[in-house]
Amino acid sequence: QLQLQESGPGLVKPSETLSLTCTVSGGSISSSSYYWGWIRQPPGKGLEWIGSIYYSGSTYYNPSLKSRVTISVDTSKNQFSLKLSSVTAADTAVYYCARLLKTAIIFDYWGQGTLVTVSS
Amino acid sequence: QSALTQPASVSGSPGQSITISCTGTSSDVGGYNYVSWYQQHPGKAPKLMIYDVSNRPSGVSNRFSGSKSGNTASLTISGLQAEDEADYYCSSYTSSSIPGVVFGGGTKLTVL
Numbered sequence: 001q002l003q004l005q006e007s008g009p010g011l012v013k014p015s016e017t018l019s020l021t022c023t024v025s026g027g028s029i030s031s032s033s034y035y036w037g038w039i040r041q042p043p044g045k046g047l048e049w050i051g052s053i054y055y056s057g058s059t060y061y062n063p064s065l066k067s068r069v070t071i072s073v074d075t076s077k078n079q080f081s082l083k084l085s086s087v088t089a090a091d092t093a094v095y096y097c098a099r100l101l102k103t104a105i106i107f108d109y110w111g112q113g114t115l116v117t118v119s120s
Numbered sequence: 121q122s123a124l125t126q127p128a129s130v131s132g133s134p135g136q137s138i139t140i141s142c143t144g145t146s147s148d149v150g151g152y153n154y155v156s157w158y159q160q161h162p163g164k165a166p167k168l169m170i171y172d173v174s175n176r177p178s179g180v181s182n183r184f185s186g187s188k189s190g191n192t193a194s195l196t197i198s199g200l201q202a203e204d205e206a207d208y209y210c211s212s213y214t215s216s217s218i219p220g221v222v223f224g225g226g227t228k229l230t231v232l
Contacts (some may be wrong), residue, residue: 007204016126035173037221039223041215044224045157046123046209046223046224046225046226047166047209047211047223048123048223049220049221049222049223051180051220052220052221060218060219060220061218061220062218062220063218063220066218087198096165100221101154104154104156104172105152105154105156105211105212105213105221106154106211107156107158107166107168107211108168108177110165110167111165112165114200
């Protein structure tokens with residue numbers, strides 16, 4: 001059974017960089033059938049797609065966040081990572097990592113999510 | 121890219137049917153059959169309920185169905201049950217600016 005687990009600091013100071021890692025177990029991140037993505041959800045609000053990455057390193061970012069986002073992949077560790085720079089309180093959210101099926105553009109497996117709070 | 125438009129809330133009594141709409145543009149919902157629906161209970165990760173407009177993943181009840189007309193997709197839940205009370209989000213592939221994914225704003229379903 002595929003499992004995804006987010007990890008990283010739960011508290012980040014304003015203007016600093018948020019860094020999260022998603023570890024994939026029970027399957028290979030190098031599968032040609034999938035992208036791997038990050039989605040966030042501010043408290044009490046809706047879902048927002050941040051971006052996705054292919055095992056080869058090709059990336060697709062939400063235009064509204066593109067200038068601050070970097071997603072990378074480490075196939076040797078079966079992990080992919082998110083960096084979001086110059087954070088503000090508006091970036092406070094539950095961050096999810098998920099598997100994106102290429103042929104249907106669906107997130108079929110999700111991590112449990114991790115709350116990141118931006119505060120001094 | 122703008123979020124897809126969903127009603128903020130819908131409600132229904134047990135046994136009834138409800139429909140949640142999801143309106144986009146020709147760059148997303150109207151242009152592709154990559155529309156999906158997710159159910160989210162409080163404190164939980166979203167769960168895929170419908171993909172490719174009207175297909176159900178294995179294990180999802182046949183009380184859930186999806187459809188699309190033009191730029192608007194719909195999720196219908198028949199035979200409402202208390203456990204259906206949750207937030208529902210539509211999602212679509214979008215070709216606007218950069219190929220990617222766009223979500224709807226979410227709809228809170230209350231089972232009366």
